[in-house]
Amino acid sequence: MGEMILLRHREIPTIDQLEVYRQQGGFEAFKKVVTSMQPVDVVNEVKNSGLRGRGGAGFPTGVKWSFLPNTLWPHYVVCNADESEPGTFKDREIMESNPFQFLEGLMIASYAVQANLSYVYLRGEFWQVAAKLDEKIAELEAAGILGDNLYGSGYSLRLRTHLGAGAYICGEETALLESLEGKLGQPRLRPPFPAVYGLYGKPTVINNVETLTNLPFILERGAAWYKSLGTDKSPGVKIFSLSGNVNRPGNYELPLGTTFRELIYTHGGGIPEGRAVKGIMPAGASSAIIHVTADSLLDTPMDYEAVAAIGSQLGSASVIVLDETVNMAWLVDKTVNFFKHESCGKCTPCREGTFWMNRLTARIAAGKARPGDVALLESVAKQIAGKCLCALGEFSVMAVQTGLKQFRGDFEVMIEAGKAAERV
């Protein structure tokens, strides 16, 4: 592995101390942008770097920033630290162990869109992470790195944390804004998009923790340097959260375009007891399951384009490995149960559909399926897909549809087993 860009605490364990972070060049990038760059130059530099949102959608970050109109003020930056996708645990590690680089990234983004007040929206379970960030923010204010008239430039900035309270849907950016405004976390109808009508009805940028943490390096070393990492269309590095049936689960920072094989076998230490890989969910519970029908599929590069080309998505790169012992009917019941619980209830197809899908999957997984249950499950899934305001409904059918299509046998085994149990 080369130099760490995001998980730098793996090399410098005390980098969460302000003094140490500054010795390592910390806040030089922020100082540089505030004192010597126009906001539009910062936006262009990030555009040129090719950085794409690391929260899952992969939208070009600089382009997102450029959508904010300069006729409506104030502007806000809200960091999405709601990290709730089953299989994702990268943002927590960044915020816990390399907090200043993350905050510096948020500060650079704030300057780029000229926001004077920015929020970090953390999932409620990150209680202790929020407390730590509050301390770090106070240190920065005391050191004069945050506050009024920074570096004599006239630019002022304040950062605040805000805790959610246990709702996956708040990772969806408009639900997150609703929640931050003190309302139920339910997605808004779009357009208008948050870039025009965001927090408190004002132009707002919402960026993921990992996305922001890239910024100090990009501004310090330049767009060309960042583009030299990763692949042409997916430049840079990415943190892959590896979990499931592997010997060494954990976060691995690697260039985009690293193969599944390298992640799972070289870094993850392979599968327990040398078992075979049956499937991979590269974007957490929301993924289309990749059926590993041929060993060569493991040589697929993990970048946005290549993973899409084999019928799935890279998303937030939360790679869940499924070995040959996993029954997909069981798995689909797990994921559907998750989405049923997390549906916000706003759109009928998702609210009712996830409930019905879960009744069916639970019956199938328990070996109590009735004739026609599998066909009914397929039909309910079809009626959810493409009919909801946000992506949650879509995500809820991913594993169902790809599971039924590719692993029909697993469902039939459960149904047969149920019949056998009845006969006894």
Add this chain to the structure above:
Amino acid sequence: VQRILAKYPEAFKRSAVMPLLYLAQREQGYVPRQALEDIAEICGITSTEVSSIVGFYTLYYDAPAGRYRIQVCTDLPCALRGADKFLHALCERLGIAEGGTTSDGLFTVEAVKCLAACHRAPMFQVQGDGDIVYHEDQTVELALAWMEEVRVRVRAEKEAS
């Protein structure tokens, strides 16, 4: 309360409703009825709206339970590492059903959704005393040993008071 309100623009006090609910819940582990009224007044909304927030978000409670809520993640990645078995074994050793509370009123054990610690399963978070703490790479023995430590501490606190 003032410190919480200061985090948000003057005109948008409603944003304070979630932090205020955490504050209200700190003492008794759930949001008492009176607090709904108080928070509604501070934020300039109705108490029904505050109640709907309590109902929507899973970390707020409207009824008392054990002082410490042991919340085991049983989602897919954790389940692949034995989280379901861990939860059942723990409940069995404590002689309670899932979602039940120990007879001393100290611990409620329940299954929850993903907690972003998939690589260190089985794991649980403990919600109580106005804090949330993660316990990772767990075994039933480790969990029981930690619970015993808490029992000893609580007993000592009682005797001291």
